[in-house]
Amino acid sequence: MPELDSQSPLGASHKPETKILDDRGFVAANGSRLVRNGSTYHVSGANYWQAMNLGMADGPSSNRPRVLRDLETLASYGINMVRIMAASEGSQFGTAPDRTYPVLMDSPGIYDEAVFKGLDWILAQLPRYNMTATVTLENYWTWSGGIPQYVSWATDTEIPYPSQWDPLNQIFEGGDYDTFLAYANRFYADESIYHVVQGWYKAHVRTVLERVNTVTGIRYKDDPAIMAWELMNEPQIIDNVDDDAGERLLFRWIDDSAKYIRSIDTHHLVTTGAESKNGARWFDVMHRSEHITLASCHFWPLNWGYYNSTDPTNASVDYSITKMRDFVRSNSAWAQELGLPVVLFEYGMMRDNWGEFSGDRAYSPDAPVSHRNRFYRAVMDCVREFSTSTGRGAMAGSAFWAYSGLGRPPKTPTTALTWTGDPPHEPPGWNSVYDKDVETLDIIRLNSHTSI
Numbered sequence: 001m002p003e004l005d006s007q008s009p010l011g012a013s014h015k016p017e018t019k020i021l022d023d024r025g026f027v028a029a030n031g032s033r034l035v036r037n038g039s040t041y042h043v044s045g046a047n048y049w050q051a052m053n054l055g056m057a058d059g060p061s062s063n064r065p066r067v068l069r070d071l072e073t074l075a076s077y078g079i080n081m082v083r084i085m086a087a088s089e090g091s092q093f094g095t096a097p098d099r100t101y102p103v104l105m106d107s108p109g110i111y112d113e114a115v116f117k118g119l120d121w122i123l124a125q126l127p128r129y130n131m132t133a134t135v136t137l138e139n140y141w142t143w144s145g146g147i148p149q150y151v152s153w154a155t156d157t158e159i160p161y162p163s164q165w166d167p168l169n170q171i172f173e174g175g176d177y178d179t180f181l182a183y184a185n186r187f188y189a190d191e192s193i194y195h196v197v198q199g200w201y202k203a204h205v206r207t208v209l210e211r212v213n214t215v216t217g218i219r220y221k222d223d224p225a226i227m228a229w230e231l232m233n234e235p236q237i238i239d240n241v242d243d244d245a246g247e248r249l250l251f252r253w254i255d256d257s258a259k260y261i262r263s264i265d266t267h268h269l270v271t272t273g274a275e276s277k278n279g280a281r282w283f284d285v286m287h288r289s290e291h292i293t294l295a296s297c298h299f300w301p302l303n304w305g306y307y308n309s310t311d312p313t314n315a316s317v318d319y320s321i322t323k324m325r326d327f328v329r330s331n332s333a334w335a336q337e338l339g340l341p342v343v344l345f346e347y348g349m350m351r352d353n354w355g356e357f358s359g360d361r362a363y364s365p366d367a368p369v370s371h372r373n374r375f376y377r378a379v380m381d382c383v384r385e386f387s388t389s390t391g392r393g394a395m396a397g398s399a400f401w402a403y404s405g406l407g408r409p410p411k412t413p414t415t416a417l418t419w420t421g422d423p424p425h426e427p428p429g430w431n432s433v434y435d436k437d438v439e440t441l442d443i444i445r446l447n448s449h450t451s452i
Contacts, residue, residue, distance in 0.1 A: 025224035032394035043397025044448035056118035070405030078448025089145025124215035132227035221265035228269035258291035298346035332393030341396035363429035404432035
C-alpha cells in the first residue's frame with residue numbers, strides 16, 4: 001500500500017458545504033457532521049452482512065431467532081447502525097466455491113423473492129432496537145457473486161478466483177490476485193461490456209430502492225431505518241491502465257451510479273464503500289462526485305501487512321495502531337477538504353494466534369482477544385479524536401467487522417455455510433466478534449456512550 005500523504009491536494013475539488021438533506025427521521029449530512037432529528041448522529045456500528053439470509057422465513061440460512069437475539073445484544077452495547085448486504089448473485093456455471101447461498105439474484109433481473117423477504121424482515125426489525133442500516137448494493141468480491149459475476153454474465157466466461165479459504169483442507173488456495181483484479185475491473189473499465197453491466201447494476205438499484213417492504217408497507221427509498229446506500233463493498237482502483245484513464249473510468253462509474261440513486265431517492269445518504277487505502281488522489285476520485293454525501297474508509301492491519309498475528313508481544317499491534325492513526329487522520333482531513341463526513345465502515349483483527357492457540361486454533365471462539373481489544377480501544381479513541389466535535393476532523397463514527405453473535409464456526413471441516421461474521425472465502429472465526437466477547441463489546445459500549 002502506498003504511504004499515506006497527510007497533506008491533502010484536494011482543494012481544487014472542494015465541495016460546497018453539504019446541507020441537511022431531510023429532518024423526518026432520516027440520517028443526513030450537515031457539513032462534516034451526521035445528524036438525525038436535529039441532533040448529531042455518531043455511528044456506533046457493526047458489520048452484519050449476513051442479515052438478509054439469516055432473516056429468511058425458512059431455508060438453510062434462515063435463523064430469525066438468532067437475528068433477534070443478535071440485535072438485542074448489539075443494542076444493549078450501544079450499536080445504532082448495522083451494515084448489511086442487499087445483493088448476491090448466482091453463476092451460470094452452477095454452484096460456485098466460497099459463495100453465499102441462496103442468492104438474491106439468480107441471473108440479471110431474476111430474483112428469489114424468499115431472499116428479498118429476508119431483507120424486508122431485517123429492515124422491519126431495526127426500529128425496535130433504535131438502529132439504522134447502511135445497505136450495500138453490490139460487492140467487489142466474489143463471496144456474494146459481486147461485480148465479477150456481472151462480468152461473467154456479460155462475457156459468458158468463468159471467474160478467475162483469487163486465493164480463497166478451502167474449508168475441507170483448512171488452507172488458502174487459489175489463483176493469481178492480479179489476474180482476478182483485472183477481470184473484476186472490467187466491470188467499469190471494459191467499454192465493450194460497460195453499458196450492459198451498468199444497465200444491470202442500475203436495474204438492480206432501482207429494484208431495491210423502489211421495493212415495497214412486505215412487512216412494513218414502506219418503500220425502501222422512503223424508509224428512515226436505512227441510513228445510507230452504499231454503491232459497492234470495496235471498489236478497487238484501476239491501476240493496470242494509465243493513471244488518468246483509471247481515475248476517469250472509476251469516477252465515471254461512481255458519479256453515474258450515485259447520480260442515478262439520487263434521481264430516485266433524495267432522502268438517504270449515498271456513500272461509495274471505498275477502503276480509501278490508496279492515498280489522497282484516489283480518495284478524491286472516489287468521493288468528489290456531487291452526488292456522494294458520505295465518505296467511506298476501511299482499515300485492515302493484517303491484510304495490509306502491518307500486523308503479525310503470531311507475535312505475542314505488543315510490537316506488531318502497536319505498529320498497526322500507529323498506521324491506523326495515520327490512516328484515520330489522513331482520511332478525516334481529506335473528507336474535511338471535500339466537506340463530507342466520513343465513517344470507518346470496517347476495521348477488524350483476528351484473535352490471538354500464538355501458544356495454545358497457534359495456527360488454526362486462532363479461529364476458535366476460545367482463543368483470547370488481547371491484541372484485538374488493544375486495537376479496538378485505539379480505534380475508538382482515534383475516531384473520537386478526529387471527529388467533528390473536536391474540530392480536528394470529519395470522523396462521524398465507525399463499524400467493526402464483524403458481528404457473529406450466536407453464530408459459531410464448525411467443529412469439523414465442512415463446506416456448509418455457518419454464517420459467522422466471516423464470509424465463506426475466509427476461515428470461519430477469523431475476525432468474528434461473538435456474543436460472549438464481553439470485554440470487546442464493552443469497549444464498543446464505552447465509545448457509543450461517549451459524547452462526540
